[in-house]
Amino acid sequence: MSEYNVSQCRTPVFFDRFERKDENQHQTHYCPGCGHGVAHKLIAEALGELGLQDRTVMVSPVGCSVFAYYYFDTGNVQAAHGRAPAVATAVKRSNPGSIVISYQGDGDLAAIGTAEIVHAANRGENITVFFVNNSIYGMTGGQMAPTTLIGQTSTTSPWGRRPNNEGFPIKMAEMLSALEAPVYIERVALSDAKHIMQARRAVKKALQLQKEGAGFTMVEILSPCPTILKMEPTVARHWVADTLIKQFPLGVYRDRKPEFEPVLVPQKGVAELLGISGKRLSDEERHARRQHTRAKTIKVSGFGGQGILLLGQLIAEMGMREHMEVSWLPSYGPEMRSGSAHCDVTLSHDRVGTPLVSTPDVLVAMNEPSLRKFAPHVRPGGVILYNSRQLPEDLKFEGLTVACVPASEIADQIGSAKVSNVVMMGALLEATDCLPFTTAQAVLSGLVKNRKLAEMNEKALEAGRNYLDTEVLVGAVAGPDGCGE
Amino acid sequence: MAEQARGKVEVNQDECKGCGLCVESCPPKGLTLSPELNHYGVHPAQYHAEICTGCGICYFVCPEPGAITVYRLAVAKSEVSDAATV
Numbered sequence: 001m002s003e004y005n006v007s008q009c010r011t012p013v014f015f016d017r018f019e020r021k022d023e024n025q026h027q028t029h030y031c032p033g034c035g036h037g038v039a040h041k042l043i044a045e046a047l048g049e050l051g052l053q054d055r056t057v058m059v060s061p062v063g064c065s066v067f068a069y070y071y072f073d074t075g076n077v078q079a080a081h082g083r084a085p086a087v088a089t090a091v092k093r094s095n096p097g098s099i100v101i102s103y104q105g106d107g108d109l110a111a112i113g114t115a116e117i118v119h120a121a122n123r124g125e126n127i128t129v130f131f132v133n134n135s136i137y138g139m140t141g142g143q144m145a146p147t148t149l150i151g152q153t154s155t156t157s158p159w160g161r162r163p164n165n166e167g168f169p170i171k172m173a174e175m176l177s178a179l180e181a182p183v184y185i186e187r188v189a190l191s192d193a194k195h196i197m198q199a200r201r202a203v204k205k206a207l208q209l210q211k212e213g214a215g216f217t218m219v220e221i222l223s224p225c226p227t228i229l230k231m232e233p234t235v236a237r238h239w240v241a242d243t244l245i246k247q248f249p250l251g252v253y254r255d256r257k258p259e260f261e262p263v264l265v266p267q268k269g270v271a272e273l274l275g276i277s278g279k280r281l282s283d284e285e286r287h288a289r290r291q292h293t294r295a296k297t298i299k300v301s302g303f304g305g306q307g308i309l310l311l312g313q314l315i316a317e318m319g320m321r322e323h324m325e326v327s328w329l330p331s332y333g334p335e336m337r338s339g340s341a342h343c344d345v346t347l348s349h350d351r352v353g354t355p356l357v358s359t360p361d362v363l364v365a366m367n368e369p370s371l372r373k374f375a376p377h378v379r380p381g382g383v384i385l386y387n388s389r390q391l392p393e394d395l396k397f398e399g400l401t402v403a404c405v406p407a408s409e410i411a412d413q414i415g416s417a418k419v420s421n422v423v424m425m426g427a428l429l430e431a432t433d434c435l436p437f438t439t440a441q442a443v444l445s446g447l448v449k450n451r452k453l454a455e456m457n458e459k460a461l462e463a464g465r466n467y468l469d470t471e472v473l474v475g476a477v478a479g480p481d482g483c484g485e
Numbered sequence: 486m487a488e489q490a491r492g493k494v495e496v497n498q499d500e501c502k503g504c505g506l507c508v509e510s511c512p513p514k515g516l517t518l519s520p521e522l523n524h525y526g527v528h529p530a531q532y533h534a535e536i537c538t539g540c541g542i543c544y545f546v547c548p549e550p551g552a553i554t555v556y557r558l559a560v561a562k563s564e565v566s567d568a569a570t571v
Contacts, residue, residue, distance in 0.1 A: 026499075032504035041545065192510065193542045
């Protein structure tokens with residue numbers, strides 16, 4: 001008697017145990033006879049054979065296969081419904097050495113995610129899409145999908161799909177192969193052993209092409225859904241062979257490289273764009289710079305049109321020039337003028353965790369509503385700069401430095417109410433010492449080319465600074481550095 | 486003694502969900518659904534006849550990652566065709 005050797009067994013591309021389940025952790029959550037199980041296996045086998053497991057990132061969709069990340073021992077991301085190709089684009093572009101798989105069902109890819117797949121394909125992203133088409137919504141209980149066949153009943157087409165009411169089944173492989181960029185598109189079926197072996201070759205080819213950096217590849221996999229079709233698994237498989245394949249013809253729809261000359265644009269760094277020195281600072285230089293900058297979280301708020309967002313941007317750019325870590329997060333309504341607007345700015349000596357500033361160190365309130373809205377959230381010991389001669393009578397702030405700077409009035413006297421945000425910037429720099437004035441001047445002169453406006457900005461910055469310096473601060477006593485801490 | 490089969494199949498009875506795809510797909514019809522129920526209450530597949538060719542088709546049509554393991558004779562006969570890679 002000869003010995004037997006293992007020829008086919010569970011691939012290590014799958015996790016040993018699927019931790020989502022309490023028991024039987026070596027079993028998937030799919031129904032008996034589900035096409036996903038076979039599709040998973042073909043992908044896992046191919047990844048193993050091509051030696052790609054360690055650099056693969058799998059993007060799971062929404063649908064029955066949402067839990068793919070419990071099965072594949074690869075990198076995993078789970079995307080919002082239909083957005084897997086967009087997420088895959090990001091993963092691939094930020095990590096070009098990775099092998100990125102977008103695994104999607106027909107509801108995910110052909111309905112809610114139509115835009116994402118079309119544009120990812122059109123950009124020729126170097127990703128592989130496995131599109132599992134079972135002609136129905138499985139996870140949600142059998143609603144009509146874009147791929148549902150004419151006459152096929154579903155819970156939302158109980159009389160069968162009618163072209164005059166629900167349109168025709170969308171054929172994604174044909175549709176995407178009308179685009180220039182895709183490299184390889186094939187439709188296969190999991191209807192019987194022969195077709196499964198064909199699918200196996202297609203899956204492997206698509207991944208091989210991605211490995212070679214060829215471009216966008218997609219394999220549409222016609223798959224049985226025995227549960228929703230209310231058929232025995234073997235019958236459901238025959239249904240794929242006899243009915244689904246007739247409507248969705250199998251075959252290679254695209255297998256060629258698009259021909260074009262890539263146009264490469266010289267990449268400019270932030271420092272180069274800002275016209276500043278981009279050299280990395282030594283620790284000592286960094287420390288020295290910290291002497292004249294201060295980490296602050298700032299909220300600037302007011303009406304749209306007051307230069308709220310621009311003021312935030314200017315402060316952030318100043319921080320950037322001073323080698324700080326910065327963030328700027330705008331929030332505004334659809335109106336370009338007169339709606340309420342605010343932005344959050346973080347100036348930090350370390351990496352910024354979140355751009356969201358919910359308890360600011362400094363609040364710049366350019367109008368009364370925003371003062372009332374945001375003042376209660378200012379951190380104890382913080383600074384409020386308010387665009388008026390005085391606070392509303394009913395408002396009192398304990399433990400805060402409040403400076404009323406009539407920025408709009410001052411700006412109007414200088415020549416244009418437009419520069420009121422610059423007046424406020426002058427006051428803010430004086431009140432908090434967060435950044436040097438010279439940097440503010442440099443940023444402003446870099447921004448404004450018109451000489452008359454530039455002069456006005458100069459004056460506004462100076463006026464804001466002087467006003468704060470010479471007029472009385474209202475509220476808590478300022479600390480030695482003028483910021484009440 | 487009958488000639489030794491070219492391959493053999495092992496079915497993990499606890500992982501099998503009893504869908505029967507392997508039973509239908511097996512070219513020499515060496516698989517069947519067990520009359521016994523497993524603890525999930527389904528009839529799992531079982532290898533019942535010593536006629537396996539080791540082609541691996543049952544492994545690929547099975548939706549579960551590791552329910553089926555396929556073995557082949559160590560000294561493969563030259564005429565053994567590898568159906569799985571045709």
